[in-house]
Amino acid sequence: MNNIIAIISALLYLALLFGVAYYAEYRQRKGHSVINNGYVYALSLAVYCTAWTYYGSVGRAATNGPEFLTIYLGPTIAAVLFWPVLRKIIRICKTQRINSIADLISTRYGKNFSIAVVVTILCVLGVIPYIALQLKAISNSIHVLGANNMAEVGLGSFLQDDTFYITAVLSVFIILFGTRSIDASEKHEGLVAAVAFESIIKLVAFLAAGIFVVYGLFNGFGDVFTKAMASPQLKQLFQLGNNTSYATWLGLMMVSMLAVVFLPRQFQVSVVENMQEKHLNRAAWLFPLYLLLINVFVLPIALGGKLVFGGSGVDADTFVLALPLHFGQSWLGLLVFIGGFSAATSMIIVETIALSTMMSNNILTPLFLSAKKFKPVADGTLSSSILNIRRFSIVLILALAYVYDKTIAQYFSLVSIGLVSFAAVAQFAPAVLGGIYWKGASKNGAMAGICTGFVVWFFTLVIPSMVSAKILDESIMTQGLFGIGWLKPFSLFGIEGMDSITHSVFWSLLVNITTFVVVSLNTKQQAQEIYQAEIFVDIFKHSATPDSNTVWKGTAYLPDLHSLLENFLGPQRAQKILNNYALRNKIPLDTKRADPRLVSFAEKVLAGVIGSASARIMVSSVTKEEELKIDEVINILRESQQMMELNRELKKKSIELQKATQQLTLVNEQLKEMDSMKDEFLYTVTHELRTPITSIRAMAEIVYDNDDMDEEQRQTFLGNIIKETERLSHLITQVLNLERYESGRQKLNLTPVLINNLLSEGIEALQPLADEKKASLELQLPDTMFIVRCDADLLQQVMYNLLSNAIKFVEPATGLVKVSVHTNHDDIQIWVDDNGRGIPSGLNELIFDKFFQAKNQTLKKPQGSGLGLAICKKIVEMHNGKIWVESEEDKGSRFIFTLPNS
Amino acid sequence: MKQDKNPKLILFSILLLLLLSYPLITVANKAALVWGLPALYLYIFMVWIIAIAVIYSITAQQYKEPDE
């Protein structure tokens, strides 16, 4: 394997990336976004894992043991806070068309220009080494793959340098997919898709390497660890070593927690490229899961490398790649190389986009516009100029990174450069977090905090690196700045015992926060700041009523405003955007004077293109703005506050009303249903009463009208009348009983009852009925006596109903009805078996309904009120028991009811 | 009624930070193997996995958006 193959593979891989990005943009144009989901969003966040993770973690683990994990544990804790905190930042940035972290800070603090510049410079200084680190990793890996010795390639010989070509191709890629639209707050779907794709590649490749080492070279995790345990030196890597105090552990975790939000590339993917807030929900657990997976094999690979290479001088940073190659696995080696390449390129791509937006919006474009003595000319050339500036920024950033890589980067390991960047971007945390939760945070406070933090960071981390690179004299490290002992970069105020990163983060953030708070408390905010503070801190209130209020006051002419927008957006787009806004807010566009809302809107649109600070300057160049007085701002805020409260009140009222209406409808329906059930019941009852009354009346009329009928006949009729009257009164009693049970008016008269007796009495009572039909009645009682607390009279009714039913349904002569008792742990079961015709399947539950027979003609008769089983069910349920039937057609039925065992 | 997952998440982030820092982490900070795995790694990865599960269970629920 040689360099050529590596470079060709890398270029082929980049071609594939172009394909992915093109495909994503193609789908976007078709209206089928591939990135509009939580999975891709989470994968794009994994741009956090760079070549540093890919190669550097192993190197770090090989010297400092578990310390590397802090870099991923911090983001895991941060992910818990995605929904509470990051969502707020996303909402702010979307409503304000913010497209970078510099823009976010400057917008919050009164759209201040200088603060945007400071943040941009800090980002560029802090992050360019980090990009350089990726280039270094790429060239290192190419050399390892080509088995070359790490030949020092000087700046002069860059034409023979592979990194140079790869950097060049990357810049083309970034320019193509990163500067498609003039509006930087628009999404770069192609880029995000490519980055998500790269996240998959690097994870797969790293896992493949891990599996190879753990299961190919060793016999699983246990084997690696046991072998390492045998070495006193490697054993030390199992715990926090001498280099890692608990303070360092915590410090690194905290700084990574901040970095995962404030690194320009993380801000780009998590905030600017965010499609929907709800994607945060999925990313909040998927992203930590990704981090966990990519870390599982780090320590085993480090140990494996140490065990295999021993002291042969192979750099631990290259173990991932060196191990497969050492054992002749060239294809795996190539895959691992591509994985590392993807980790590096994804970082370079996103970081460069983010930095170039900041650089062009906050530094280069303002310079360009002021040099040109800007005048509104609607020739549309401006928009292409700005795009060119952004392209230039991209090239500039990559060039700076390239130069840094070739000159200074060689003195450091992968991780240390990354951590310097982390410490740099952590300086934004107080201004951003303070800005979105504390209305009192002021521009001066933020500026002072960032600047002082920046100075401390520079002094404690950058100066030492310049010393290492022999740019500065070493005396500053040993004797302190200007020979002052307590100004040594690695031990400020003489405090020692922290590693350089923790030391720097501790001091810089301490100074940063203190200054930020103290200055904020002691300076007065300007009108614009008060307004922005209100919007930021209460964004969830304000974003509900966007465009509802503006703080712009002054004179502006519509044609000026129009041509200003045309300059940046081109005539067509400017016209469309203005028309839409005017239409939505019912603002007339045929006036000469521009509505203040239009001015505000134009400023917001421009902010998406050139950043809020520049946009403000642009807008004021074509309008005559009057300085707002503080009390005017307060009035506007109060009005909008009242509006919002009114809105909320109305919304609440209407929701309440809606709820009440729903409840009423529900109750009404229930009443109707109950009513119709009652009707139904009454109808069925009267229906059941009609039959006996009919026969009674008929027979009575016959007897009355026919004096001449013979005595025997008369007796029969009169006897039948009596029977029918009994049936009638029985029915009435049952209806009343059921009604009493159902209404709950029947109180149970609970006494200890001997079940054995209860059953024998039941059998006795029905013996005559059985005899009449020549059916047999059997009672099987166990030897034990069962005592249950229950209402004996009511249970007697149950037995009566069940037995009489059973007798009714069996055939004369052959009929057999059997009662038996069964018991298990919880309850006593009483079975009533018969050998009657059984119950058609499907009706097993329905037969317990009131008047089921009457409603189902096939079962109507033989006799009965149709209420017996319903009554049984009610009584058993009142005793907390259950009743059901098991039956087979033509074989008989078994009615079972249970009573709780007391 | 309105439910807000933010308090749960904020409390959990604090708990997670505590679990992963001094002094709790000293429980596992020794050069020993537990079930064949280094004690500290085992502890950290267990906490990690549980954290992911907890975040999932909190964020996967459908809450009403606390848009005041």
Next chain:
Amino acid sequence: MSNAYKILVVDDDPYILMSLEFLMKKNGYDVMVARNGTEAQELVEKQVPHLVLLDIMMPDVDGYEICRYIKKTPHLKDVKVVFMSAKTKEADIKKGYDLGAALYVTKPFSTRELVKQIKELLSS
């Protein structure tokens, strides 16, 4: 016999059946009885009575069904059908008449009235 009309009485309630059988005989009709729908259908088919006193709710085939059968069978279609039912809902009564019943009496009814109405029906 002045009143040699054949009448079929169908009801599953034995007492009602018994009473009506007695009454119809007493009024000189030729009476047949059926305790359920199946029996009733057979008898109608074979005997072709002039009039059927028909209960509606019966265990096997319901009265409506029998009426529908009678009205659609050519040689039976002149058989007069009188429903007697405990179903008192407007819709049930209408359904009875729609099926071609000559009369629908709701239970409980006066036997004296019923006899009078049958007489009228048969003489018309």
